[in-house]
Amino acid sequence: xxxxxxxxxxxxxxxxxxxxxxxxxxxxxxxxxxxxxxxxxxxxxxxxxxxxxxxxxxxxxxxxxxxxxxxxxxxxxxxxxxxxxxxxx
Amino acid sequence: xxxxxxxxxxxxxxxxxxxxxxxxxxxxxxxxxxxxxxxxxxxxxxxxxxxxxxxxxxxxxxxxxxxxxxxxxxxxxxxxxxxxxxxxxxxxxxxxxxxxxxxxxxxxxxxxxxxxxxxxxxxxxxxxxxxxxxxxxxxxxxxxxxxxxxxxxxxxxxx
Numbered sequence: 001x002x003x004x005x006x007x008x009x010x011x012x013x014x015x016x017x018x019x020x021x022x023x024x025x026x027x028x029x030x031x032x033x034x035x036x037x038x039x040x041x042x043x044x045x046x047x048x049x050x051x052x053x054x055x056x057x058x059x060x061x062x063x064x065x066x067x068x069x070x071x072x073x074x075x076x077x078x079x080x081x082x083x084x085x086x087x088x089x
Numbered sequence: 090x091x092x093x094x095x096x097x098x099x100x101x102x103x104x105x106x107x108x109x110x111x112x113x114x115x116x117x118x119x120x121x122x123x124x125x126x127x128x129x130x131x132x133x134x135x136x137x138x139x140x141x142x143x144x145x146x147x148x149x150x151x152x153x154x155x156x157x158x159x160x161x162x163x164x165x166x167x168x169x170x171x172x173x174x175x176x177x178x179x180x181x182x183x184x185x186x187x188x189x190x191x192x193x194x195x196x197x198x199x200x201x202x203x204x205x206x207x208x209x210x211x212x213x214x215x216x217x218x219x220x221x222x223x224x225x226x227x228x229x230x231x232x233x234x235x236x237x238x239x240x241x242x243x244x245x246x247x248x
Contacts, residue, residue, distance in 0.1 A: 035223030042222045046187040053188070056145035064149035068156040071177075072104075075160030078170060079100060083092040085165035 092165075100163030107158045111185065112151035119143055119194070139193050146192045150185035157181050167244045172236035179232050183225045190218050 054060035123135040157178040164171035195214040201207060238244065 031220060031223075035227065036219055037223070038226040039219035039221065039223030042183060042226045043187065043219060046183060046222075050184065050188060056142045061145060061149055064153055068152040071153065071160055072156035075100060075156065075163050075174075076097070078160070079096040079163035080093055083096050083165070085168040 096163040096165070100159040103162035104155045104159035107155035108151070111154055112147055115147055115189075116144060119147075135197075143189065143192050143194050146185075146188040150181065150188055154178065154181045154185050167239060169236070169239045169243075172232065172239045176229065176232040176236060179225060179229045183222065183229075186218065186221060186225065 054063055119135065119140050124137060124140045125135065157174060161171060161174035161178050164174060195218070197212040197214075198209065199212065200209045
């Protein structure tokens with residue numbers, strides 16, 4: 001009787017695993033085949049670009065603040081000057 | 090409330106949340122929790138010099154990211170400028186992730202010292218970043234698609 005119950009429980013668990021396993025394998029496959037190479041590609045591009053950025057040894061943090069200030073100023077200007085969207089239909 | 094004020098409030102809200110999430114919380118974690126931490130006899134290797142480098146990139150790229158999120162959030166819905174700022178923000182986030190995580194935040198050199206017995210091992214979580222980078226690239230593709238849509242076939246506002 002106990003063995004029968006155990007077998008029933010195990011078969012129920014196996015049915016669930018059978019249903020979710022393809023989804024897990026597919027998502028892992030997509031990550032490995034598509035997302036990971038994209039990540040490596042982007043990492044290589046970024047690695048080449050950031051070598052030109054002023055690092056902590058230069059102490060030029062104000063350069064980043066100026067860039068941030070330009071974007072903030074541009075955002076405030078556009079939000080105040082053009083609050084509505086021009087629909088091009 | 091007029092549209093101008095609404096846009097500005099939306100923008101400041103987004104910028105503030107970015108400052109808290111991308112600068113203040115990691116800064117607190119690295120400076121107050123992880124720096125010079127020794128759990129039991131295990132030294133995590135986050136020295137002051139190493140934390141200073143991490144914080145430099147955190148503040149530098151975090152501030153650019155926060156200002157860009159202001160510009161994006163304060164733009165009207167489905168507008169071309171929102172799509173443009175979205176693409177720049179995604180790129181900025183990619184730089185933030187790259188510079189902050191590759192600045193030493195994911196290299197953990199654990200030194201063990203149990204009286205007579207000492208040892209050292211090295212943990213490197215940098216491979217985990219590749220998946221995040223892949224997701225960012227997918228977001229970039231979606232951002233470019235949004236830009237093309239907003240430029241070539243603009244969505245009509247809901248009335």
